[in-house]
Amino acid sequence: MRLSQLFFTTLRDDPSDAEMPSHRLLLRAGYVRQLGAGLYSLLPLGLRVNHRVEQVIREEMDRIGCQEVEMPVVHPADLWRRTGRYDLIGPEMARFKDRAGRDMVIAMTHEEVVAHLLSDIIRSYRQLPAMIYHFQTKFRDEPRSRGGLIRVREFVMKDSYSADRDEAGLDTSYWAHHAAYTRIFQRLGLDAIAVASDVGMMGGSQAHEFMALNPAGEDVLVLCESGDYAANRQVAVITRPDPAAEAPAAVEEVETPGTTTIASLAAFLGIGPERTAKAAFFVTGDGRLITAIVRGDHEVNETKLVNAIAAKGGIRPAQVEEIRNAGMEPGYGSPVGAHGTLVVVDALAARSPNLVAGANRAGFHLRNVNVGRDFSADIVADITSVMEGDSCPTCGQPLILRSGIEVGNIFKLGTKYTDALDAKYLGEDGERHPIVMGSYGIGLGRSVACIVEAHHDSKGIAWPDEVAPYAAHLVAIGTNKDASVVEIAERLHALAADSGREILYDDREESPGVKFKDAELMGMPWILTISPRSLAAGGVEVTRRATGERSTRPIAEVEVFLREGAFPV
RNA sequence: CGGGGCGUAGCGUAGUGGCUAACGCACGUGCUUUGGGAGCACGAGACCGUGGGUUCGAAUCCCGCCGCCCCGACCA
Numbered sequence: 001m002r003l004s005q006l007f008f009t010t011l012r013d014d015p016s017d018a019e020m021p022s023h024r025l026l027l028r029a030g031y032v033r034q035l036g037a038g039l040y041s042l043l044p045l046g047l048r049v050n051h052r053v054e055q056v057i058r059e060e061m062d063r064i065g066c067q068e069v070e071m072p073v074v075h076p077a078d079l080w081r082r083t084g085r086y087d088l089i090g091p092e093m094a095r096f097k098d099r100a101g102r103d104m105v106i107a108m109t110h111e112e113v114v115a116h117l118l119s120d121i122i123r124s125y126r127q128l129p130a131m132i133y134h135f136q137t138k139f140r141d142e143p144r145s146r147g148g149l150i151r152v153r154e155f156v157m158k159d160s161y162s163a164d165r166d167e168a169g170l171d172t173s174y175w176a177h178h179a180a181y182t183r184i185f186q187r188l189g190l191d192a193i194a195v196a197s198d199v200g201m202m203g204g205s206q207a208h209e210f211m212a213l214n215p216a217g218e219d220v221l222v223l224c225e226s227g228d229y230a231a232n233r234q235v236a237v238i239t240r241p242d243p244a245a246e247a248p249a250a251v252e253e254v255e256t257p258g259t260t261t262i263a264s265l266a267a268f269l270g271i272g273p274e275r276t277a278k279a280a281f282f283v284t285g286d287g288r289l290i291t292a293i294v295r296g297d298h299e300v301n302e303t304k305l306v307n308a309i310a311a312k313g314g315i316r317p318a319q320v321e322e323i324r325n326a327g328m329e330p331g332y333g334s335p336v337g338a339h340g341t342l343v344v345v346d347a348l349a350a351r352s353p354n355l356v357a358g359a360n361r362a363g364f365h366l367r368n369v370n371v372g373r374d375f376s377a378d379i380v381a382d383i384t385s386v387m388e389g390d391s392c393p394t395c396g397q398p399l400i401l402r403s404g405i406e407v408g409n410i411f412k413l414g415t416k417y418t419d420a421l422d423a424k425y426l427g428e429d430g431e432r433h434p435i436v437m438g439s440y441g442i443g444l445g446r447s448v449a450c451i452v453e454a455h456h457d458s459k460g461i462a463w464p465d466e467v468a469p470y471a472a473h474l475v476a477i478g479t480n481k482d483a484s485v486v487e488i489a490e491r492l493h494a495l496a497a498d499s500g501r502e503i504l505y506d507d508r509e510e511s512p513g514v515k516f517k518d519a520e521l522m523g524m525p526w527i528l529t530i531s532p533r534s535l536a537a538g539g540v541e542v543t544r545r546a547t548g549e550r551s552t553r554p555i556a557e558v559e560v561f562l563r564e565g566a567f568p569v
Numbered sequence: 570c571g572g573g574g575c576g577u578a579g580c581g582u583a584g585u586g587g588c589u590a591a592c593g594c595a596c597g598u599g600c601u602u603u604g605g606g607a608g609c610a611c612g613a614g615a616c617c618g619u620g621g622g623u624u625c626g627a628a629u630c631c632c633g634c635c636g637c638c639c640c641g642a643c644c645a
Contacts, residue, residue, distance in 0.1 A: 013581040513605035
């Protein structure tokens with residue numbers, strides 16, 4: 001491909017609203033353009049990268065026996081009503097009516113369509129297990145897109161689905177995907193870590209997320225340095241030692257003016273935060289007020305809280321008026337007298353004796369509050385977040401926290417969707433059984449962005465070989481001084497195209513500086529410079545973009561590279 | 570949806586009540602130049618996001634709306 005013909009342009013200055021390196025560089029180097037919030041066009045270079053990533057995924061999916069299909073982006077709403085998600089999912093799912101007035105939705109995922117397909121195709125246990133996948137556009141009207149290509153509203157996802165006879169079969173399909181994903185991210189040059197995760201709105205019994213470590217990541221990962229524990233902080237298991245046993249002492253009201261935070265309260269009383277109880281208030285989707293009690297040195301984990309109370313429609317922090325209306329005082333909130341609210345107490349807080357809790361009265365706290373004696377817990381569960389330094393549940397070593405970007409996820413769904421859509425098979429036993437499903441996703445654009453995050457330097461992108469839009473970037477310098485430069489460059493360019501390994505060829509009438517800067521910005525793995533100087537030195541100057549290693553190689557060796565994809569050793 | 574920021578040429582910016590809206594890069598033409606974002610000359614390109622208001626006069630002040638970015642809420 002001649003740069004003089006390529007539909008692109010590079011930018012010398014960073015676009016002012018791009019902050020993440022991947023966003024900045026993909027814009028500057030001419031891979032993508034923004035259309036609106038969370039909406040991007042892929043230019044030819046960007047699309048080629050997407051195709052390369054797709055191909056890696058396709059090969060690994062095929063390898064585990066997953067078969068490629070394609071399902072629609074527009075679905076009848078009725079299908080989503082039957083699984084209950086039409087009403088469960090909020091405004092992030094786009095809805096419209098077709099010309100006949102039928103309710104339709106724009107796909108944000110494809111479990112419904114797959115279950116519908118399974119009910120049509122699968123009749124007998126002899127057809128199971130079965131796995132299908134496709135690359136398809138999803139639209140999720142996110143409250144807020146961010147980070148360039150990291151979080152967008154419209155994107156292509158590789159989503160695959162497994163269909164099995166039973167849980168054991170699902171387990172096999174699930175771990176086959178786990179292994180395939182591990183290979184995929186390795187091949188893509190992504191150092192992705194699989195972490196145990198929440199099943200969220202997908203439902204199901206087990207899930208992992210594949211996380212690319214990145215300081216700008218939206219998720220917090222809990223990792224053990226020995227490698228034997230990795231979980232999303234939303235679900236990471238707490239292992240904290242019990243506090244020393246103490247005989248319950250008498251409750252005592254104490255005046256504590258201006259101590260609306262745990263830090264100020266602990267300082268005022270001259271005690272550690274672990275001797276206090278913190279009350280946090282939430283409201284469920286159906287309007288119930290929740291009083292969550294954790295120890296002062298811990299933080300409420302909303303995911304765990306939602307799971308503990310099985311709150312449909314999630315929870316949100318309560319507003320001051322809502323807390324007051326329930327007869328409690330923000331800043332001095334207390335489970336003692338939390339009338340009419342659902343009291344959820346953290347397991348460790350419940351085992352901690354004689355805590356200082358609020359008095360539900362401004363300026364006052366209560367000493368020596370004990371669960372069971374002074375107030376009753378409706379639910380006792382682990383509802384706090386792991387903190388840096390907590391013990392690994394496997395080996396006891398201190399845990400560390402890292403930020404990550406979710407590039408893939410795998411879910412054991414079970415029969416939630418096949419039950420709803422009546423997708424059953426006839427077993428060996430002659431009975432009809434629901435098909436057991438799993439679902440597995442990889443975001444294409446997000447993966448591309450994460451690859452750039454992991455493979456760039458101050459000059460630009462440095463694509464791994466496996467995903468580069470072109471293997472090499474040919475730069476011709478001094479074309480007016482020596483006609484043979486153009487002649488050889490043209491020949492190499494044609495040779496590559498004829499061999500089915502097209503390369504980029506900078507045939508523009510630009511100064512050497514511009515050509516070199518653009519080549520480094522655009523990031524092809526090999527930069528081939530041909531000039532009177534290189535010819536005098538014996539051939540073509542070959543630069544490895546990622547490392548900057550440079551050598552001059554005979555033209556014949558470059559021809560081998562262009563024909564076969566690798567230099568002779 | 571809450572908080573903050575920003576909308577001036579393709580990109581980056583200046584101009585914050587008063588002449589024909591300025592500069593750099595990019596773009597076009599010509600000449601020179603060709604190993605690290607070249608030089609000279611000429612040129613094209615802007616309803617200053619949008620609607621209203623204040624004023625003799627608005628890119629500039631006021632109000633509404635729209636859009637984008639960041640933080641939070643949210644997130645398969």
